[in-house]
Amino acid sequence: MTKPQIWIAAFLTxxxxLFMLQKLTEEKDVPNKPNMVLKSEPEKEVTPEGLISSLGCVTCHGGDLSGTSNGPSLKNIKQYWSRDNLINYLRNPQANMNGDRFTEYKKRFPNFLMPSFGNVDVKKLGKIADYLLK
Ligand code: HEC
Structure with missing residues (x-):
């Protein structure tokens, strides 16, 4: 073989x-491929109960929402609120207290104030409102 022929043979080899290596690694990748597809996670379904406990409502209003020494019962509040008014109340309680019972709440829970949840997504507050008013 001449020198150029040797070079050509070397390059061919x-x-x-390289071609075979590429084929081999390609085949190794195949089983992993389905995992590598980025699936958009389905948004976790948040239940109103879950929100009420994760936002800490239960510490003052009780696990069954029937009230504690820190806050009143939320059991029969349907009579007092429309959905919108209740959402407004949750967003800014001090400005949206309506009714005589709030004067009574002040006496019963002198050391506790209903905190405002204005930083919580309104959709979530809507879920809570629906739940409390159902
Ligand atoms: C730090 C204790 C505390 C926490 C936490 C709390 N609340 Fe309250 N909540 C109160 C108190 C006390 C009142 C009575 C009004 C007042 O004194 O501000 C009240 C009043 C209310 C009322 C009005 C009740 C009525 O008679 O109409 C609703 C509705 C309510 N809370 C819902 C919630 C929800 C929903 C959460 C969670 C997102 C929550 N609260 C978290 C203490 C709390």
Whole structure:
């Protein structure tokens, strides 16, 4: 073989080797491929109960929402609120207290104030409102 022929042969071999290597690694990848597809996570369904406990409402209003020494019962508040008014109340309680019972609440829970949840997504507050008014 002449020198150029040797070079050509060497390049060809290199090519073939690289080609085979590529094929091999490609096959190794195949089983992983389905995992690598980024699936958009379905948004976790948040239940009103879950929100009420994760936002800490239960510490003052009780696990069954029937009231504690820190806050009143939320059991029969349907009579007092429309959905919108209740959402407004949750967002800014001090400005949206309506009714005589709030004067009574002040006496019963002198050391506790209903905190405002204005930083919580309104959709979530809507879920809570629906739940409390159902
Ligand atoms: C730090 C204790 C505390 C926490 C936490 C709390 N509340 Fe209250 N809540 C109160 C108190 C006390 C009142 C009575 C009004 C007042 O004194 O501000 C009240 C009043 C209310 C009322 C009005 C009740 C009525 O008679 O109409 C609603 C509705 C309410 N809370 C819902 C919630 C929800 C929903 C959460 C959670 C997102 C929550 N509260 C978290 C203490 C709390």
């Amino acid at each position: 290199l090519f073939i080797v």
